[in-house]
Amino acid sequence: MTDAPAIADHGLIGDLQTAALVATDGTIDWFCCPRFDSPSVFGALLDQEHGGHCRIQPAVRPYRSTQLYFPDTAILITRFLTEDGTGEVCDFMPPILGRGPTDNHRLVRTVRCVRGRLTFDLDLMPGFDYGRQPHSLRQTEDGVVFDGGDHTMTVHVVREPDDPRLAQLQTTEDGRVYGSFTLEAGQTRGIVLESAAPGPPRTIRPDEIAQLFHSTVRYWHSWLARSTYRGRWREAVHRSAITLKLLTYAPTGAIVAAPTAGLPEQIGGERNWDYRYTWIRDASFAVHSLLALGFTEEAADFARWLRNRYQESDGRLRIMYRVDGSPELREEVLDHWPGYRGSRPVRIGNDASGQLQLDIYGELLDAIYRADQRGLRIGHEGWQDVTALLDWLAFNWDQPEEGIWETRGGRADFSYGRLMSWVAFDRAIRIATTHSLPGPIEQWRAERDQIYAQLWDRGWSPHRQAFVQQYASEVLDSSLLRMVKVGFVAPRDPRWLSTLTAITEELVTDSLVYRYDPAAAPDGLRGAEGTFSLCTFDYVNALARAGDVDQARLVFEKMLTYANHVGLYAEEIALTGAQLGNFPQAFTHLALIDAALTLDRAMDGTRPDTRPTTAA
Template identity: 35%
Template structure:
């Protein structure tokens, strides 16, 4: 049933639209509750997701309260959303998309009558400035003589054109219109800089065809195999959808302040480019044939990090901006009352010792895929290794951006080891110029240190920190970078300890024990999906294939009807938690699927080799038996 309401939908009820510059979230109720124009990190113009409808939304759905959705899906391998509604008097299809191309910042909603007659309700409340600013709204005729509604507030202007423009009603616009079978009603919403003329209307048919063609062509280049190929493809599409096409920057998610704990304070702004997340995304892209995207990200990295290596940050804006000061939006009530609502991210000032390692590992994989170092890219890596060396004894905040005291995190130390390991191989295997012998000594000293202080011999497990005893899901990354093998006694013991400490009754794994107070926050969060995908990978590489497949099936089953995943999941509430859709979850899904497919291929090869060896053995044995003519004495 569809109801007019003031509450945001459940996180998993939202669909993502993207034009490779920004993203929109549209709920199953037909309400567009989140959209930042013109970039992912711009102030939102529709903010009902974090407040109420008064903070801005665009509703488009049947007026019949008994209407129901017959189907909702993306058209093929695209982000063109198609929703079929059924009412007592007929059915309609709503087609929604953001055109991809040189002209961005437009969202189109097309209503197509399928059967009978359907009354459609429309309500649009435009509130720039994260739902706080009441714009100046007027009805105009554009240069083509078409009627339009224009909303202006400071630098932002929004124009709504359509076959059925809503009427002004008490600081918002709304109304109903009827769609008969065979009718097509188009509504087009565009952002533009308020000091410029109103942009010309789009040819909707042309833009729809071009957008479908773009996404289908991009997806057709993806190498994908195995049982989870459809989920891998959709995950790669999500990673592409979260990439800013102009700059190559990849946002961690298109949202801010969707809580990690409902009603709690673990609410963060993810609309920025974390070096770690982007490097891991690069790896996922490379594995599936997207070298051009990887090179574009490398160029973004070169621009963002350029300058004094001592100024290296762990997170940047879409164009490499460094000032991401964290603030609070006091006028919003938060998603389901989860406060504060934050913009910016205080982690920008943290030192996280693992980041250079992730970047170096990703750039090594780019080299292995045939990417050539240029006059800037290898010198940058040399500078990053100098940065790591200068901070060799410094404690850090860790991969999970702890807001408590700095520590020696074992995962961070392993990734520092990985950075120098990549540097050594770059010189030895790729003939690049560098201090391989010097890095080798540092790498080996780090290894000795980690095994002495980051490993508990009595429990046979790696530890979260040098000074502690607990485990941490980030330790699952240790074999991924080659510090030890997946099936080493150290990792087998670590996994056993994690299963006892961090794996919940549903088989999902927590990042760490939040009750420890190490993160400087109140306890309470749900299993982090990326970590559970890491556990799938670990199981797959250690002969626990049945458990790996069972966990993978459980995790992929948590995706919504469109194949989208959030940051965390609450099994108790059967709902998604955290910012959405989350790049980290999707890239980890790709890794897990690749691990399962790779170990399946190895298993099949081993079975084939075993069968071949058995056949050869049988043949050899049979050749030593008396042949019929010999037994007959002829």
């Protein structure tokens, strides 16, 4: 059994309801269907032997492969270069537009010989329900149907009707499909994988696939044309924007933290979580970033989804939900899977969903405030929901919690939770006063000011000369890099500059930033982790706002070198520079966008953003 490919050796494709990872060797080794948070159909990334995969690659060895996106789209091209010629596998999923949730999804895999003459091999083996559900298959002249009980996957053959190549797929007793086909320069063949297909397998002509390709290109070009970004890092910013869009479940507007589960923060370690859900925090951050680029429709969709969550709640929000709004995320261990390169346990579901994390209210209200600044006014019923949320927060902000990093070592008085509670009241006051909306503004002001005084008094360590992770502790935490961004402290306040210096000395290594030191602040888990890419981009933001623009730009440019070959980032970066954690990570890509916007403004000599930095 071979090792799984590096986490970074993948590109992402999707149809706005689910997504797939394609490795540089031509293997689809992660695909959940029909939704991001559905059981996997291809899961070889976590179990090479039984997880399921779809592999198309040259028959001749050795070969060299490269991968790129068709410009400004989510269409992925994997190129193979051999002594016999050069070929391409083009992977994409036609976006599902104007429809609600559906079980019917298409994954197009076309193969083209561009030079010489090449033979490609197909190896296809699904692993329904995380490899737990056996399947049967039936073969026709035009393809194969895999039947996994509650789920079916149909393989349509792409060829000219009079071309026998790839028409005869070979099946095995264990439910695997093989195929081999030879192409001359200029010829295109392939397959289409379709879930819950309405009919039997059929022969699909290359010109029909070409129409699907062009309509998919038009969609992505049309969507990206709405971007208002004209800064220095357009390629990286737009790739991050496309990635955030790919992580959006269009029927509800929910944005998942990542499309994967179980990818480790330390190879061989136990910090392996399921991120295929919608965190209020992550989604609010993502909406904030997309709004800054001019994408207002996504903000409106998420607001509707969020309003439904509150109206179904008991007065407070959970920290995460499934993309359809369900709060049921019971954690389960897949004991039959060995995990990515032996990293166990493999978890699906997420028990952190029951934690108390006070910061989510600040991130939510900040996103609402940003949307309001861009003309997306909150309606009457929405404002009633906001005031009710703040009623709950007024009685609950001053209590221990699990914090932004979802620690499993018990509740504590986290400074970041207090900071974002301050933001929640502050943004509500601003919205209410701007639009003369009703609400207990004096009470909100009193709560906000009490949090402000408490955080300066108990969150500041005279010994460390820095704001610290928890009250009565001396531990530094990179989440507090956002203190200036949200306007809590002036960017050149002596205490803030001292905090920034302390973080630089203790948590920064060659420009990369750790979240905190687990040895100094045990989080209930064994093992270590890499540097956290969100925090590195937040560090760029903090440096630029503090006036150290040259250093901010250097850190940003260094961070861009850690992107993978198609501009994607996982959650963390190892000592070796390898990417770790679930992939690609919305957190990282939204933070890249924020850092680029801040740097652009700083280098142009304008303010980092338009948010007031003093209380109303």
